Amino acid sequence: LPDIGHQRLNRRLIAVAALSSNAGEMLSGLPFSYAQFLPHETIYAPGTELDHYLVVVDGSVCRYKVAASGAQAICSFEFPGDILNVENRSLAKSDCGARAVSSVKIAYVSRSAFDAVVCENRELDAALQRYALIRAVTAEEWLLNVGRRPDRERVAHLICEIVTRASVVDVPWDDVSSLLPSTDDLAGATGLSVVQTTRALRDLADEGAISFTGGPVSIRNMKRLEELGRFSANYLHLVEV
Amino acid sequence: VRFQFQPVRVPVESDGEGLLVLVNGWLIALLVRLAAEHGDITGHWFVETIYGNIGGGEHPVFADLAQAEHWFASQFADRRSADHLWKIDGLRDQPIVGQT
Numbered sequence: 148l149p150d151i152g153h154q155r156l157n158r159r160l161i162a163v164a165a166l167s168s169n170a171g172e173m174l175s176g177l178p179f180s181y182a183q184f185l186p187h188e189t190i191y192a193p194g195t196e197l198d199h200y201l202v203v204v205d206g207s208v209c210r211y212k213v214a215a216s217g218a219q220a221i222c223s224f225e226f227p228g229d230i231l232n233v234e235n236r237s238l239a240k241s242d243c244g245a246r247a248v249s250s251v252k253i254a255y256v257s258r259s260a261f262d263a264v265v266c267e268n269r270e271l272d273a274a275l276q277r278y279a280l281i282r283a284v285t286a287e288e289w290l291l292n293v294g295r296r297p298d299r300e301r302v303a304h305l306i307c308e309i310v311t312r313a314s315v316v317d318v319p320w321d322d323v324s325s326l327l328p329s330t331d332d333l334a335g336a337t338g339l340s341v342v343q344t345t346r347a348l349r350d351l352a353d354e355g356a357i358s359f360t361g362g363p364v365s366i367r368n369m370k371r372l373e374e375l376g377r378f379s380a381n382y383l384h385l386v387e388v
Numbered sequence: 389v390r391f392q393f394q395p396v397r398v399p400v401e402s403d404g405e406g407l408l409v410l411v412n413g414w415l416i417a418l419l420v421r422l423a424a425e426h427g428d429i430t431g432h433w434f435v436e437t438i439y440g441n442i443g444g445g446e447h448p449v450f451a452d453l454a455q456a457e458h459w460f461a462s463q464f465a466d467r468r469s470a471d472h473l474w475k476i477d478g479l480r481d482q483p484i485v486g487q488t
Contacts, residue, residue, distance in 0.1 A: 216444060340447040342422065342434045346400065349425050361427045 152179035152254030155316055156202050159228025162315040163281055164274035165386040173268050177261060179254040184247040190231070193244040199255040201231040206251035207313070207326040210243035211335070221336035222286065224248065226313040226326060233279045236262065248328050281384050288382045293338040301337050302347040303356065303376030310366060311380050324365040333364075351375060391457050393419075398436065406436070407453075409460060416440055419456060422449070 157171035181204065184190055191197060193212055208225040222243050225231055232241045235258060265272050285308075292301050306327065313326045328336070334344040345361070352359040356372040359365075366372065391411055398406035398420050405421040418437040424430055433450045435443070442463040450456040 218445070340434075342426065342429075342447065342449065345426055359425075361425050 150179060152181065152202055152204050152256070153177075155204050155228040155254075156230070157228075158316045160271075160274045160278060162228075162385055164277040166274045167270060170268055170271040170274065173264055173271060177256050177264060179256050182253050182255065184251045184253065186247055186249055188247045188251075190245040190247060190251070190253065191241065193242060194240055195244070196240045197232055197235060197258070199257055200233070200235065200261055201245070202254040202256065203227050203229045203231065204252040204254050207248040207309075207328065208245050208251055208253075209248050209328070209332060209336070210245050212243055219335055220338070221332060222289075223282065224309055224312075224328065224332075224336065226309075226316065227318060228316040230275075230278070233275065233282065236265075236275060236279065248332055249325060277384075284382055284384070289336075298337075298339060298343055298347045299350045300376055301339070302333060302344060303351055303372050304378050305333065305337055305376075306351075306357070306364070306366075307369075307373050307376045307378035308380075308383070310369065310372075311383060311385075315385060324363070327364050327366075329363070391460060393453060400436065407433070409456075411464075416442070416460070419450075 153171070153175045157166065157168075157174060160166035160171070179202070184206075190201065190208065203225050205227060208229075208231060209221045210223045210225065210231065211219050211221050213219050225245075231245045231253075235241060265275060288308075292304055296304060309327060310323055313323050314320070318326065330341055330344050330348065333339075333348075334341045337344060339347070348357065348359040348364060351357045351372065354371060354375060356366075356368050356375055357364050358367050372378075391409060394408040394410060396406045396408055396418075397404040398418070401420055401423040403421065403423055407419040408415055409417040409419060416439050417435055419433045420436045422429055422432050422434050426432075429449050433453065433456050435447050435449070435456075438447075442460075448459060450459065
């Protein structure tokens with residue numbers, strides 16, 4: 148039986164690229180090792196050259212960049228099955244750093260061993276290319292979100308994306324709320340201040356879409372949240388939800 | 389030059405308590421008092437908006453108005469960050485007072 152890291156990665160690639168079980172089996176021969184991180188713990192700093200690909204097994208991670216002033220922006224959230232540094236298939240260094248949002252288990256697989264397997268398998272290669280491109284177009288959606296959506300719609304849209312992406316890898320619905328970022332991290336990902344983010348969350352709670360009283364956020368009415376965020380999942384290009 | 393705080397109502401918090409921050413008749417910021425859902429910083433003053441090139445994109449939160457005044461004074465003291473403000477007639481080469 149393939150272990151948990153292979154299962155998660157395989158499930159993610161099925162969701163984004165309809166990967167066949169055959170290609171998944173090729174991955175299962177690769178040795179994965181595991182490490183655990185606490186919330187807020189740095190997994191790697193921006194500009195790191197990694198020898199391994201890092202796959203999220205449990206929990207959520209953010210990728211971030213730091214301005215000269217020290218201000219941080221979150222560039223993406225990553226969930227079970229996501230490869231944190233997929234850009235390393237072509238690029239030596241990772242421009243973004245990675246930090247644990249919740250408690251996180253990460254699987255490590257050697258870049259050279261992984262690349263050798265992918266080189267032998269056209270379907271797997273295409274799936275990873277599609278996965279990397281979807282990350283890029285998701286970043287374009289974030290540009291629209293941060294640049295042009297009003298506060299409440301912006302925060303609602305981001306939470307809808309998080310729930311949609313987190314849910315595709317067999318995460319039980321009860322556990323999805325545990326993957327939602329804190330107010331601070333939502334602020335970091337929306338370009339809003341913590342105060343503005345808190346107000347947006349309060350408004351979404353007043354509308355009955357989420358539960359929020361200043362602490363963790365949980366989903367109350369997903370349909371309402373999607374309306375308020377004017378959310379369509381098209382840009383995530385999921386094959387199967 | 390003195391900082392003046394002029395009370396206004398702002399519809400972003402439940403109690404709507406706000407203050408315009410003025411220097412020599414120039415509006416430089418709007419402060420809003422944070423209501424209940426803001427946790428540890430409930431009751432503190434949030435810099436809602438800043439006019440002029442000060443603060444470096446920061447939106448700080450102050451426990452009281454003395455802290456706010458001190459921060460604005462320090463922004464004026466640093467000419468590099470307040471270059472834009474120093475170009476305003478009536479602010480150039482005048483000592484900033486009003487720190488408590």
